[in-house]
Structures are given as C-alpha cells and as structure tokens.
Amino acid sequence: MATELSRTQGHTAHQRRRTWRTPMYTLTNYLFILPFLILFATFVAGPIFYSFWISLHDWKILAREQPFIGLANYINLMRDGIWWIALRNSLYFAFLTSIINTIFALVVAMLVNAPIRGRDFFRFVFYAPVVLSVAAMGIIMSWMMNTQFGIINYFLVWFGLPPVRWLADPNLVIPSLSLATVWWGFGFPMVIYLAGLQGIPDHLYEAARIDGANTWQTIRYITIPLMMPSIFFVFVTQLIAHFQVFGQPYIMTGGGGPGRSSYTVIIYLYQTAWRYFLMGYGAAIAVALALVILFFTLIQFRIFGRRSVIEY
Amino acid sequence: MNRMRLWVVGMLIVALVIGACAPPPSQPPPVEAPAAEAPAVEEAAPTEPTPTATPIVAEAGAGATRLIYWNGLTGSDGVTMVEMVQKFTEENPDVSVRVEMMPWGTYFDKLLTSLVSGSPPDLFLLHEFEIPQFAGQGVLADMSDYYDDHGGPVPVSDIYPRVLEALELDGARYGVPLDIHGWGLWYNKDLFVEAGLDPETCPATAEEFVAAAKKLTKDVNGKRADEEGFDPTQVEQWGTAVSWQKPTTLSTMWQFGGDWSDRAGNATLTSDAVKKAVQFWYDLIYVEHVAPPPAGFDTWQTMAAGKLGMLPEGSWFLNFANDNEINWGVCPFPKIGDEHVTWISSHVIYTPPTLAGEKLEAAKRLISFLTEQGALWATSGQPPARISQFESLTPDRYLSAIVLGTSFQEIGRYDFAHPCIQQVIDQGYMPEFDAIYNNLKTVEQGLADANARVQDILDRCR
Numbered sequence: 001m002a003t004e005l006s007r008t009q010g011h012t013a014h015q016r017r018r019t020w021r022t023p024m025y026t027l028t029n030y031l032f033i034l035p036f037l038i039l040f041a042t043f044v045a046g047p048i049f050y051s052f053w054i055s056l057h058d059w060k061i062l063a064r065e066q067p068f069i070g071l072a073n074y075i076n077l078m079r080d081g082i083w084w085i086a087l088r089n090s091l092y093f094a095f096l097t098s099i100i101n102t103i104f105a106l107v108v109a110m111l112v113n114a115p116i117r118g119r120d121f122f123r124f125v126f127y128a129p130v131v132l133s134v135a136a137m138g139i140i141m142s143w144m145m146n147t148q149f150g151i152i153n154y155f156l157v158w159f160g161l162p163p164v165r166w167l168a169d170p171n172l173v174i175p176s177l178s179l180a181t182v183w184w185g186f187g188f189p190m191v192i193y194l195a196g197l198q199g200i201p202d203h204l205y206e207a208a209r210i211d212g213a214n215t216w217q218t219i220r221y222i223t224i225p226l227m228m229p230s231i232f233f234v235f236v237t238q239l240i241a242h243f244q245v246f247g248q249p250y251i252m253t254g255g256g257g258p259g260r261s262s263y264t265v266i267i268y269l270y271q272t273a274w275r276y277f278l279m280g281y282g283a284a285i286a287v288a289l290a291l292v293i294l295f296f297t298l299i300q301f302r303i304f305g306r307r308s309v310i311e312y
Numbered sequence: 313m314n315r316m317r318l319w320v321v322g323m324l325i326v327a328l329v330i331g332a333c334a335p336p337p338s339q340p341p342p343v344e345a346p347a348a349e350a351p352a353v354e355e356a357a358p359t360e361p362t363p364t365a366t367p368i369v370a371e372a373g374a375g376a377t378r379l380i381y382w383n384g385l386t387g388s389d390g391v392t393m394v395e396m397v398q399k400f401t402e403e404n405p406d407v408s409v410r411v412e413m414m415p416w417g418t419y420f421d422k423l424l425t426s427l428v429s430g431s432p433p434d435l436f437l438l439h440e441f442e443i444p445q446f447a448g449q450g451v452l453a454d455m456s457d458y459y460d461d462h463g464g465p466v467p468v469s470d471i472y473p474r475v476l477e478a479l480e481l482d483g484a485r486y487g488v489p490l491d492i493h494g495w496g497l498w499y500n501k502d503l504f505v506e507a508g509l510d511p512e513t514c515p516a517t518a519e520e521f522v523a524a525a526k527k528l529t530k531d532v533n534g535k536r537a538d539e540e541g542f543d544p545t546q547v548e549q550w551g552t553a554v555s556w557q558k559p560t561t562l563s564t565m566w567q568f569g570g571d572w573s574d575r576a577g578n579a580t581l582t583s584d585a586v587k588k589a590v591q592f593w594y595d596l597i598y599v600e601h602v603a604p605p606p607a608g609f610d611t612w613q614t615m616a617a618g619k620l621g622m623l624p625e626g627s628w629f630l631n632f633a634n635d636n637e638i639n640w641g642v643c644p645f646p647k648i649g650d651e652h653v654t655w656i657s658s659h660v661i662y663t664p665p666t667l668a669g670e671k672l673e674a675a676k677r678l679i680s681f682l683t684e685q686g687a688l689w690a691t692s693g694q695p696p697a698r699i700s701q702f703e704s705l706t707p708d709r710y711l712s713a714i715v716l717g718t719s720f721q722e723i724g725r726y727d728f729a730h731p732c733i734q735q736v737i738d739q740g741y742m743p744e745f746d747a748i749y750n751n752l753k754t755v756e757q758g759l760a761d762a763n764a765r766v767q768d769i770l771d772r773c774r
Contacts, residue, residue: 061428062449076772082739082765147608168608170752255738258607259747274421276735277449 048290051283059280066280073284083285085260086268087292089174093245093264097178098238102231105186109193110223123194127187134184138251141180142167145252167253170261177248177262189234196230197223232304236297243293246270265289370394373401373408377674381409382423383437384416389628389692396688400681407674427451432664434675440478440658443486444731453665454484458676465680475658475697478726487660488679489697490689494656494724495559496716497646498629499622500615501639503528503549507536507621514643515622518592521646525551525602528621537602544601551602552622553611554593557745558737559655560624564589566725567649572741572766575728579766581741581759585649590748591755592648598751607750627716630693642712644719656724658697695720732773740766 055073057066077083112123129137144151145166153163166176200223208218224231246266249256255271256263265285273282372394385393390413397409412433414422426432427449438446446452458464466488468476475489501511507527515521528551529537536542537551554560565571570585580586596603612629614620616636623629624645633640645654661679663672682689686696690710695717696702705714730736744762747753753761 060449061424062451080768081761146610148610149613165608168605168750170607170750256743257746258750259752260743261752263743271735271738274424275738276732277424277445 052287054279055281055283055287057280059278059283061277061279069280073281074288076281077284077288082260082263082268083265083288086256086263086265087289089256089261089263090243090245090265090289093174093178093262094239094242096175097181097242097245098235100178100182101186101189101238102235104182105189105234106193106227106231108186109190109197110219112190113194113197123190126190129184130187132184134247135251137180137184138248141183142252145176145180168258170258173253173258173262177245177252180252181242181245181248189238192234193227193230196227200226228304232300235304236300239296239300240293243289243296368413370397370411370413371408372398372411373405375401375405375407377407377670379407379409379435379671379674379678380433381411381435381678382419382433383411383413384419385437386413386415387628387631389631389694392689392692396682396685397678399685400678403681404674404677407678409678427664430666432666434663434667434671435678436662436664437490437659438487438662440475440487440489440660441727441729441733443479443481443660444729445733446662447481447484447486448731451664452486453663453667455487455663456485458488458679459485465676466683470698470700472697472699472721474724474726478658478729479660487662488683490659490661490683491686491694491697492656492658492717492720492724493627493694494716494720495563495624495626495645495654496712496719497622497643498615498625498633499641499643500618500620501641503618503621504641511641514641514646516643516646518646518648521552521622521648522596522600522602525596525622526600527551529602537600542601547601547604549619550604550614550621552596552624553603553609553614553620554597554606554749555611555624556626557606557749558742559626560593561589561741561745562727563624563645563653563655564592564648566653566655567647567651569650571728572736573728573730573770577770579740579763579770581763581766586759587755589649590745590759594748594755597749605750606746627693627695627712627720630712640712642715644716644723652723653725654719654723656720656726658726659694730770730773732769735769735773736766740769 054066056068056070058069058072059066108126112119112126116122132140143149147153147163147165147168150166152166157163165172167173204222204226205218208222213221244266245264249262249264250267250270253262256267266289269282269285269289272278272285381397383390383393390411393413394411397411401407401409423432423436432451443452456462456464459466459468461468471489472492475492476485479485479487479489497514499514504511504524507524509524509527515524523538526538527536528549529542529547530549531543532546532548533541533543537544562572565586568585568588570580570583570589572579572581572586574580593603597605611620611623611625612632615623615638616632618638644652661682663675663679667675683698686698686701687704687710690696690701690705690713693712693716695705695713702713702717705717707714727733741762744753744758744765747761748755748758752758
C-alpha cells in the first residue's frame with residue numbers, strides 16, 4: 001500500500017533521478033526551450049558576461065589591443081565624484097517616480113474600475129501617453145515646463161501666481177522630470193492593477209458590505225491586501241526601469257543640467273562609452289549599476305516576500 | 313547555508329536578467345546634442361523671408377557611382393549643403409549622392425557605430441578639434457593627397473594657413489575645410505535705438521558692453537538697470553546673456569590670458585585669469601542684473617521675441633535672425649580682458665581610410681567641388697576657409713560673414729585639440745560653468761571642481 005502511494009502520489013528521489021536521466025524525456029524538454037535558450041544566450045546572457053569581461057580591460061572601441069587591467073575601472077569608479085552624483089540623482093529619480101507611479105496608478109485604476117459612465121474612455125485617455133516615444137514626450141513636456149514660454153507657467157501667472165522654474169531650478173528639476181514621467185507612464189501599471197482588481201472575487205466585497213464595512217475599510221482590508229502581489233510587481237519593475245532613466249534628462253535638461261542636478265548614471269554611461277569611446281569604463285558603470293539595482297531588488301524581495309499568500 | 317547561497321546567486325542572475333530585459337522608460341533617443349555641443353547651424357538665403365525646412369535625407373543625381381554623405385547640419389544650413397551637392401551632381405552626372413543629416417549628438421553615435429561595423433559613410437563632416445580624438449582611433453584617412461602640394465586639386469596657397477595647421481597631426485593632413493566659423497556679438501538695432509544707443513556702433517570694451525547691457529535691461533515698470541528704482545526681480549527685457557557657455561567663457565578666459573590646460577597635461581582652471589573671466593559673466597547675472605541665469609532661458613527665442621538686446625552667438629545665427637525678422641547688427645566679440653581674442657572652429661569634410669576605387673575618385677571630386685562653393689556656403693553666415701572666396705564676399709549679401717570673418721582672421725583662436733577634448737568639455741568644465749552661472753556654486757568652488765575633473769580626465773587620457 002505504501003509503495004502504491006509513493007508511485008501514484010509523487011516521485012521518490014530515485015525516481016526523480018531516473019526520470020531526469022531518461023534520454024527522450026530530457027531531450028524533449030531541451031528541444032522545447034532550445035529556441036529561447038539560443039536567443040537568451042546570444043542576446044542577454046552573452047552580452048551580460050561580455051560586458052563584465054570588457055569592464056576588466058582598458059577597452060577603447062577601435063584600438064587594436066585591449067589591455068587587461070583587472071578591477072582598475074571599478075577602483076576608479078569608486079573614486080569618481082561624477083559617478084556618485086549620477087547615482088544619487090538616479091536613486092532620487094527612481095524612488096520618487098516609482099513611489100508616485102505605484103500609488104497614483106493604483107488610485108486611478110480603482111477609479112476606472114468602478115462602474116462609472118465613460119469608463120472605457122477614461123481608460124483609453126489615461127493609457128494613451130504610454131504609446132508616445134520618450135523623445136516626443138520629452139519635447140512636449142520641456143515646452144510645457146519652459147520657464148519663459150511654457151503653458152504651465154502661463155496659467156500660473158494668469159491665476160496670479162509666480163512662474164516656476166520647473167527645469168531650471170536644481171531643487172525642482174528631478175521632481176519635474178518625475179512628474180513628466182508619471183504623466184507619460186502611469187497608464188502601464190494602471191492596466192496591471194486593473195487586471196489585479198478584476199481578479200478579486202465580488203463575494204468578498206459583498207461580505208464586507210453585509211458586515212457594515214465602509215469604502216475605506218473595504219479598500220484597506222480587502223483591495224490593498226489582495227493587490228499586494230500586483231503592487232509589488234509594479235514597484236519592482238518600475239524601480240528597475242527608472243533606475244535606467246536616460247531620455248527625460250537627456251532631452252528636457254540638455255543632458256543633466258542645470259549643473260549636474262539631473263545627471264544620471266545612464267547618461268554618464270552613454271557619454272563614457274559612446275562619446276568618449278571608453279568602453280571598459282562604461283562597462284564598469286553598467287555592471288556597478290546592475291549591482292545597485294540587484295541590491296535594491298533584494299531588499300524589496302526581503303520586505304515584500306515575507307508576506308503570506310492570501311488564498312481565496 | 314547552501315540554500316542561502318543558491319538563493320543569492322539565483323537572485324543575482326534574475327536581477328541581472330531583469331535589468332537587461334526590462335524595457336527602460338528611456339531608450340537613447342535621436343535628439344539634439346547636449347548644451348555643450350555646438351548649436352545646430354542654420355541657413356537659407358538672407359533675402360528669404362520664411363525659414364526653409366532642412367530635409368533629413370536628400371538624394372542628388374542619378375549617377376551609377378553612389379556616395380553616402382553624413383553631416384550634422386540639421387539647421388537651415390543643411391538646405392544650402394544639399395543645394396551645393398545638387399549642383400555637383402548636375403555637373404557630374406556619373407555620380408549620385410545621398411546626403412543624410414542628423415543632430416550632432418546622434419551623428420557621433422551613428423558615425424562611431426558605422427566605423428566599428430566597417431560600413432562608414434563615404435564622406436562625413438566633423439570639426440577640426442575632433443581630429444586627435446578620431447584620428448587617434450585610426451578612422452580618419454590622411455587626406456594630404458587632396459591638396460595641390462601632394463598632387464591634389466585643392467590649392468594650399470588659397471587656404472588660410474592657420475586652418476591648414478589645425479588639420480595637421482603627426483605629419484598627416486586630415487580633411488578638407490569648408491569654413492572658419494566662430495563667436496561674435498549679435499544685437500537688436502531696434503532695442504538699441506529705443507535705449508538711446510547708436511545702432512551702428514558696437515560696444516567694444518568691457519565697460520561699453522556693461523553700460524550698453526544696463527541701458528538695454530528693463531523691468532516690468534519700464535525702469536532700466538542704470539536707473540533709480542530698477543527692480544531686478546522683475547526683469548522684462550534683458551541686456552545680454554551668457555549664451556553658449558563654452559565659447560563665451562573660453563573667449564573671455566583667453567582674453568585674460570587663461571586656458572583650461574597648459575597643454576602639457578595640467579588643468580589650469582583655477583588660475584586668476586580664468587577666475588576673472590568667469591567672475592565677469594557671473595557678475596553680469598547676479599551683481600549687475602543685466603543677464604538672466606542660463607537654466608531654462610532660451611536665448612534665441614528671447615532674441616526673436618525682441619526681449620534681448622545683445623547676444624554673444626556664432627556666425628551661424630544669421631539665418632535664424634533673418635527668418636525671425638530681427639533687425640540685427642553684428643560685431644566682433646568684445647574685448648573684455650587684456651588681449652582681444654575670440655573662439656573659432658572649422659567644419660571639415662573627411663573620408664574613411666577604407667574608401668577606395670571609383671568611390672574615392674568621386675569623393676575627391678565632390679570634396680573639391682564643395683570647397684569651391686565657399687561663397688554659397690557663406691550665405692549661411694559661415695565665412696569660407698578659402699582666401700579668394702572670402703575676399704570675393706560683398707557687404708550687401710554677406711555682411712555678417714565679412715564682419716565676423718575678419719574678426720576671426722584677426723583675433724580668432726582654435727581650442728586645444730586634445731584627444732579627450734569632448735570629455736573635457738562635457739564632463740570637465742561645462743557642468744561646472746553651468747553650476748556657477750546658475751549660482752549653484754561659487755566661482756571659486758566651481759572652478760576648483762572643474763579643475764579637478766579636467767585634471768582627472770587628462771590623467772586618465774595619457
């Protein structure tokens with residue numbers, strides 16, 4: 001009986017090994033993943049490891065020889081004041097934008113998930129900016145936020161308020177870039193949230209209403225807990241994406257100004273590698289940024305990953 | 313413990329993969345070069361009342377030998393360049409040319425990628441100060457044989473000697489020059505008249521320049537900067553502006569006898585001469601209140617709106633001024649320091665070392681032809697590099713090119729063409745100048761930081 005159970009309900013370690021080693025079984029599985037594996041190895045894994053290899057060299061793109069210099073690029077990077085400025089700006093932008101986007105998109109998703117008139121229209125309107133390229137968005141927003149000729153300041157002055165130096169004030173420039181990015185990109189997390197909200201069973205809300213819960217209590221004790229996987233996914237992906245901010249400061253603040261107030265890591269990487277041909281140092285910047293992203297991703301997994309799964 | 317290690321390694325791989333795969337909200341876009349780059353030049357005949365759009369790609373001719381020509385002339389000067397190429401293909405029907413114009417920032421990326429991949433354009437345009445950077449990578453051809461002293465068609469005796477010198481490196485001569493462009497002072501004659509200034513006389517010294525700027529600066533109540541009751545917090549019309557910080561600051565620091573390096577591997581941005589130069593422009597903004605903080609201030613549009621009296625700007629400003637019907641005057645960059653100097657540069661046409669056969673022969677003909685068209689090129693305001701062409705310009709049609717071109721001959725200075733020049737500009741001193749002029753750092757602190765950064769770049773570039 002015991003033997004029968006083990007055969008039908010699961011695999012013993014011995015059986016797992018035997019199945020795993022069955023040639024046909026293994027070959028079939030490998031064939032299924034082979035196309036992806038080839039593309040992944042060629043375009044993702046290969047370049048990642050090659051970048052690390054490049055970062056260990058004084059790699060100048062057109063030079064005949066690329067001398068191996070070990071960790072010298074990383075040591076120089078740690079002493080490089082521009083790297084720390086760029087990293088600080090990237091962190092500030094990434095956290096500010098990700099937090100605002102995560103919260104704002106959730107609020108909007110809840111609003112457009114409600115049975116209101118013109119719901120589909122609002123969903124369309126809120127998602128529409130996502131399809132813009134960063135160049136189009138950047139040019140539009142830099143004109144709107146122009147201190148002298150921008151339409152936002154025009155209306156501020158019209159209401160008797162002083163004009164704001166959105167992109168010219170070093171203290172305001174990153175929040176301004178963040179604002180523009182949220183307008184541009186909150187539609188995507190909104191769609192993810194909508195999918196999550198539509199997956200919450202109605203009977204939970206009905207039960208809450210029967211128990212006398214008000215709207216806030218419903219959100220607090222049903223919606224938000226059940227949306228935590230979506231919120232976690234949105235926040236992690238937003239943070240990773242916004243760490244790599246490039247186009248907005250490149251277009252809207254002339255590459256990181258005023259001074260270096262909006263100079264980011266990817267602008268530094270881009271200039272180092274593609275303007276000055278210093279691929280080794282550029283690769284070191286890329287690897288260092290990947291490690292920083294990894295660090296913050298691990299922290300998020302630690303914080304959010306401890307939450308128990310809610311089943312319904 | 314092993315599980316923990318596996319978990320960490322797994323997470324490392326996952327994060328690296330996510331980082332690589334995640335769609336960044338900001339792919340490198342095709343945009344204008346950063347502020348440190350030369351502004352796009354512009355063009356169209358001075359008599360034209362409306363601006364002419366520059367095509368991104370233009371096809372000229374239908375000949376069997378096809379040349380690809382890249383440049384960064386996205387302003388209206390691109391129109392003139394296409395016109396010149398079309399003239400060439402009419403006279404050389406066996407050649408067709410595809411002219412591709414893109415913003416300088418994008419242009420450098422594309423050019424480098426094409427050179428690395430072994431498929432560069434047949435001709436491309438750069439500046440003379442970029443020669444060591446590109447030639448050092450082995451991607452520029454020695455073009456000595458384009459000149460008549462090596463059996464080519466371009467007469468050496470007709471090119472300004474200083475331009476030729478700027479093209480020479482390690483015994484080779486790189487490229488063929490189109491022009492000598494540079495930095496001058498443009499002003500609005502209507503605003504001069506309104507301020508009681510003589511519209512036919514330029515401020516030539518620091519004192520005259522500051523005095524004129526004060527008269528041209530006006531607050532919302534109509535009070536000028538040299539009048540009692542002027543409100544510097546509500547300026548409606550500015551006397552001047554720092555404009556593009558690189559040539560303005562370089563010209564001024566050279567006038568005081570300073571430079572960004574001693575040309576022997578040492579940064580010299582903390583010298584008294586450089587401090588005096590930067591302090592002069594800083595004071596115009598924060599002491600005299602006759603120039604705005606640069607961040608967020610659009611000098612060209614403000615000039616077009618008639619709210620800026622004097623603008624330090626390049627010879628390429630001509631067509632913007634004409635297109636926007638500014639009643640402009642132009643004069644040499646004023647003498648602010650002890651010696652009268654202004655920044656100059658040159659557009660130079662290059663071919664890659666891989667070009668050969670029929671294409672090389674056609675490229676030589678095209679380059680030779682383009683250098684013959686200096687007078688047409690000068691309609692964009694850019695003074696020709698050829699002596700005979702410059703001397704043939706007439707004031708009725710080429711006033712700005714003559715005024716500025718003469719000053720470039722007399723007081724012009726090329727920047728030091730260091731192999732890491734672009735890095736020195738973009739990452740060394742420009743962000744620090746910007747921080748100073750936007751009052752984020754004191755003059756001393758900003759220059760100390762700039763000096764340290766430039767020194768670091770020079771050390772690593774050796």
